[in-house]
Amino acid sequence: MNDRFLRACRREPVDCTPVWFMRQAGRYLPEYQEVRAGHGILEVCKTPALAVEVTLQPVRRFAVDAAIIFADILLPLEPMGLQLSFAAGEGPLIANPVRTAADVAALGAVRPGDDLGFVLEAIGQARSALAGEVPLIGFAGAPFTLASYAVEGGGSRNYVETKRLMYNDPEAWHALMGRLADAVAGFLLAQIAAGAQAVQLFDSWVGALSPDDYAEYAHPYTQRIFAALAGRGVPRIHFGTGATTLLPLMATGCDVVGLDWRVPLDEGWESVGHDTAIQGNLDPVVLFAPEAEIERRVLDVVKRADGRPGHIFNLGHGILPGTPPAAVGFVADLVHRATRRSP
Amino acid sequence: MNDRFLRACRREPVDCTPVWFMRQAGRYLPEYQEVRAGHGILEVCKTPALAVEVTLQPVRRFAVDAAIIFADILLPLEPMGLQLSFAAGEGPLIANPVRTAADVAALGAVRPGDDLGFVLEAIGQARSALAGEVPLIGFAGAPFTLASYAVEGGGSRNYVETKRLMYNDPEAWHALMGRLADAVAGFLLAQIAAGAQAVQLFDSWVGALSPDDYAEYAHPYTQRIFAALAGRGVPRIHFGTGATTLLPLMATGCDVVGLDWRVPLDEGWESVGHDTAIQGNLDPVVLFAPEAEIERRVLDVVKRADGRPGHIFNLGHGILPGTPPAAVGFVADLVHRATRRSP
Numbered sequence: 001m002n003d004r005f006l007r008a009c010r011r012e013p014v015d016c017t018p019v020w021f022m023r024q025a026g027r028y029l030p031e032y033q034e035v036r037a038g039h040g041i042l043e044v045c046k047t048p049a050l051a052v053e054v055t056l057q058p059v060r061r062f063a064v065d066a067a068i069i070f071a072d073i074l075l076p077l078e079p080m081g082l083q084l085s086f087a088a089g090e091g092p093l094i095a096n097p098v099r100t101a102a103d104v105a106a107l108g109a110v111r112p113g114d115d116l117g118f119v120l121e122a123i124g125q126a127r128s129a130l131a132g133e134v135p136l137i138g139f140a141g142a143p144f145t146l147a148s149y150a151v152e153g154g155g156s157r158n159y160v161e162t163k164r165l166m167y168n169d170p171e172a173w174h175a176l177m178g179r180l181a182d183a184v185a186g187f188l189l190a191q192i193a194a195g196a197q198a199v200q201l202f203d204s205w206v207g208a209l210s211p212d213d214y215a216e217y218a219h220p221y222t223q224r225i226f227a228a229l230a231g232r233g234v235p236r237i238h239f240g241t242g243a244t245t246l247l248p249l250m251a252t253g254c255d256v257v258g259l260d261w262r263v264p265l266d267e268g269w270e271s272v273g274h275d276t277a278i279q280g281n282l283d284p285v286v287l288f289a290p291e292a293e294i295e296r297r298v299l300d301v302v303k304r305a306d307g308r309p310g311h312i313f314n315l316g317h318g319i320l321p322g323t324p325p326a327a328v329g330f331v332a333d334l335v336h337r338a339t340r341r342s343p
Numbered sequence: 344m345n346d347r348f349l350r351a352c353r354r355e356p357v358d359c360t361p362v363w364f365m366r367q368a369g370r371y372l373p374e375y376q377e378v379r380a381g382h383g384i385l386e387v388c389k390t391p392a393l394a395v396e397v398t399l400q401p402v403r404r405f406a407v408d409a410a411i412i413f414a415d416i417l418l419p420l421e422p423m424g425l426q427l428s429f430a431a432g433e434g435p436l437i438a439n440p441v442r443t444a445a446d447v448a449a450l451g452a453v454r455p456g457d458d459l460g461f462v463l464e465a466i467g468q469a470r471s472a473l474a475g476e477v478p479l480i481g482f483a484g485a486p487f488t489l490a491s492y493a494v495e496g497g498g499s500r501n502y503v504e505t506k507r508l509m510y511n512d513p514e515a516w517h518a519l520m521g522r523l524a525d526a527v528a529g530f531l532l533a534q535i536a537a538g539a540q541a542v543q544l545f546d547s548w549v550g551a552l553s554p555d556d557y558a559e560y561a562h563p564y565t566q567r568i569f570a571a572l573a574g575r576g577v578p579r580i581h582f583g584t585g586a587t588t589l590l591p592l593m594a595t596g597c598d599v600v601g602l603d604w605r606v607p608l609d610e611g612w613e614s615v616g617h618d619t620a621i622q623g624n625l626d627p628v629v630l631f632a633p634e635a636e637i638e639r640r641v642l643d644v645v646k647r648a649d650g651r652p653g654h655i656f657n658l659g660h661g662i663l664p665g666t667p668p669a670a671v672g673f674v675a676d677l678v679h680r681a682t683r684r685s686p
Contacts, residue, residue: 158663160628167632207585210604210626212643242550244587245606261553263588283553285503289510300555320501 001132005065009198009235009256011277011310017302017339018065019332020137022239022258023318024058025070029325031057041086045071051122052129059134061325063332066135066198069126069191071119073141073202074149076183079115080107082150097153099161101172110183112190119187120194127195137237138196140188142203143180143221144214150176159208166217173217181221185228192234200237200258201225203250204317207242214246226253237279241317247271260316265304269311277310284315287327294327298334307339344475348408352541352578352599354620354653360645360682361408362675363480365582365601366661367401368413372668374400384429388414394465395472402477404668406675409478409541412469412534414462416484416545417492419526422458423450425493440496442504444515453526455533462530463537470538480580481539483531485546486523486564487557493519502551509560516560524564528571535577543580543601544568546593547660550585557589569596580622584660590614603659609647620653627658630670637670641677650682 005018026032032054035044044050054070074092078084083095098104112120126136141149149155151162166173188199206218226236230253238250239258251257251272259268259280269278286297298313305311313335319328348361369375375397378387387393394413402410417435421427426438441447455463469479484492492498494505509516531542549561569579573596581593582601594600594615602611602623612621629640641656648654656678662671 158628160631160663160665163626163628164631167629167636207605211607213626242585242605245610262550262585264554267588283506283556285501285506286510288503288507293510320503322503 002065002134005312006135006197006235008310008312009237009277013309013341015341016336017305017311017313019313019335020064020066020068021058021315021319021328022068024062024064024068024328025054026319027321028319028323028328029057029061041072042084045075046118048118048122048125051118052125055122055126055136056129058328059130062329063336064134066137067126067130068137068139068200069119069123069196071122071139073139073146075116075119076110076140076187077146077150079110080179080183091155092149094149094153097161098147098150098176099165101169101175104172104176104179107176107179109179110186112187116187116190120190123191123194123196135197136195137198137200138188138191138194139200139202140184140191142201142206142218142225142238142240143177143184144209144218145203145205146180146184147173147176148205148208150180156205159205163213166213170217177217177221181224185225188225188229192229192232196234198235198237199229200239201254203238203240203243206240206246206250209246211245211249215249219249219252222250223253235277239279244268244271248273251276256310256312258314262316265301265311266306269305269308274308274310277312278305279312279314281314281316282331284317284320284323287315287319287323287331291327291330294330295334298331299338302335302338345408345477348655349478349540349578351653351655352580352620356652356684358684359679360648360654360656362656362678363407363409363411364401364658364662364671365411367405367407367411367671368397369662370664371662371666371671372400372404384415385427388418389461391461391465391468394461395468398465398469398479399472401671402473405672406679407477409480410469410473411480411482411543412462412466412539414465414482416482416489418459418462419453419483419530420489420493422453423522423526434498435492437492437496440504441490441493441519442508444512444518447515447519447522450519450522452522453529455530459530459533463533466534466537466539478540479538480541480543481531481534481537482543482545483527483534485544485549485561485568485581485583486520486527487552487561488546488548489523489527490516490519491548491551493523499548502548506556509556513560520560520564521567524567528568531568531572535572535575539577541578541580542572543582544597546581546583546586549583549589549593552589554588554592558592562592562595565593566596578620582622587611587614591616594619599653599655601657605659607647608644608654609649612648612651617651617653620655621648622655622657624657624659625674627660627663627666630658630662630666630674634670634673637673638677641674642681645678645681
């Protein structure tokens with residue numbers, strides 16, 4: 001098996017720097033669009049054969065060193081009682097957002113096997129289909145990011161409702177975060193049991209918080225999740241964007257921290273600490289640049305990693321719709337070529 | 344005249360910390376909504392009597408230490424040839440976005456007196472109406488933020504078109520930024536001639552850039568503007584959001600750096616350098632919290648300023664629609680009370 005991704009998560013020496021891409025299975029791929037032409041995103045998530053198909057698409061096309069199961073971070077909100085939909089061309093919508101202590105109290109618990117069995121089944125099938133070619137990553141949204149969707153009822157720019165709940169009814173906020181943390185911890189444990197060989201916690205929007213708010217209102221819950229996953233030999237990756245000032249706290253309890261492009265990789269790694277592996281951090285929009293420019297920037301990221309064990313090459317956020325697929329393959333190959341160690 | 348704002352910009356001792364609020368004239372004020380009920384936002388900007396009226400509204404209501412002329416950062420794009428509109432309840436839209444070198448070459452120059460005379464006239468009238476009560480701030484959008492609207496055709500989440508132009512046709516990008524910098528420098532000089540006693544450059548979306556991209560594609564143009572404004576005794580304030588890693592560069596050439604809430608004020612000031620004044624940095628959503636919570640957080644900001652001359656209290660971004668006006672007054676009074684020095 002190609003295990004350089006897992007080895008890098010553990011900061012062990014590797015033959016060359018592993019690479020995968022957030023949203024490597026996604027709209028930029030024509031074969032993904034073909035699948036999606038006939039099926040909504042939730043339908044793909046809930047149909048293991050389709051989820052496995054799109055999970056494998058980038059592995060077939062590119063020299064990526066990991067697959068990530070195709071799913072959506074908001075899936076656990078449905079069994080909790082939230083009505084989730086995706087309008088065409090729009091982001092997610094939640095028809096009954098959580099705004100009060102009573103709304104929080106009414107949320108159900110998640111039984112991963114019953115409620116999210118389709119993800120677990122897809123993980124098992126993907127593992128079989130991958131046949132050890134590359135490891136399979138499971139994932140979930142972190143409590144703050146899930147809460148932001150649950151409270152706002154969709155995406156947000158200013159997170160007014162989310163922070164309003166946090167500041168005006170901290171008890172309800174903590175109850176909500178506790179429920180989300182329990183749901184996520186259980187879901188990730190079930191993903192590991194089903195075959196996920198690493199897990200990534202996506203706290204994509206946590207950069208909206210000040211460091212003090214993060215420490216008080218979000219950090220305890222990522223810690224609860226990481227503690228539940230400890231001791232299983234499965235690397236725990238923690239990712240956020242716009243979170244430069246949160247990095248030292250985000251690094252606690254996990255094995256790998258994902259950086260966005262707002263912080264140079266060497267400075268980000270310094271602030272995370274070199275006893276934690278690092279993932280990142282090319283600006284996804286660089287994939288729209290000419291090859292020479294992509295190359296210059298990929299080599300800069302690689303140089304900042306300085307040959308230290310524990311770097312996993314990735315973007316600083318997911319691949320964007322419209323990205324030329326050839327650019328993705330170019331980066332994967334370049335990372336391998338540029339970092340190849342003599343045996 | 345109450346000159347504690349101007350004194351703080353120059354890092355001179357003050358009787359208490361000055362305070363004003365970005366978007367202090369805005370939708371959260373019923374008297375502003377009354378004016379806007381009959382007039383579109385561009386109409387208010389272009390009618391000096393209306394612009395002056397909304398400029399003065401927060402000065403009448405609250406103990407703010409500065410007024411800021413009511414205008415929109417996108418106004419200079421119109422005389423450059425861009426078709427600007429504001430759909431009801433939506434952000435700005437530009438019907439003919441700039442995407443190519445030819446589009447850039449077709450942009451006109453801005454003659455502030457002819458093209459933006461309404462802003463200059465409003466500044467003169469506002470100065471008279473204020474009669475020295477508090478100083479008047481002029482402002483403009485910084486080239487990157489203006490370019491992002493011009494290229495995207497409106498607001499953006501990922502700035503794909505903006506960066507695509509930057510990465511694929513750097514020559515066109517630099518030409519665009521040069522034209523914007525010249526337009527902004529001329530406009531701000533004209534605002535100063537018309538009576539603006541300080542000027543703020545809003546680079547609200549610059550946090551989308553990596554530090555290297557900022558240094559190469561944006562920083563030279565803010566420097567050109569600040570250099571054009573030098574030696575006039577008018578403080579130059581430089582503001583961005585999500586820009587923690589850009590702060591050392593943003594501090595060059597200006598007198599005051601505005602921080603958002605993502606960096607604690609003491610750490611942000613440290614990274615800017617104590618030879619530059621600092622403005623900020625309460626999270627605007629805190630104004631939706633109960634008074635006790637607002638108080639705790641305001642006092643934390645004040646404490647982090649540590650009594651050092653050169654702190655101007657502000658939010659970390661503009662006041663949000665829906666903000667309770669009473670919270671704004673509460674913060675202004677509290678900042679004064681909590682920082683009052685014995686004479």
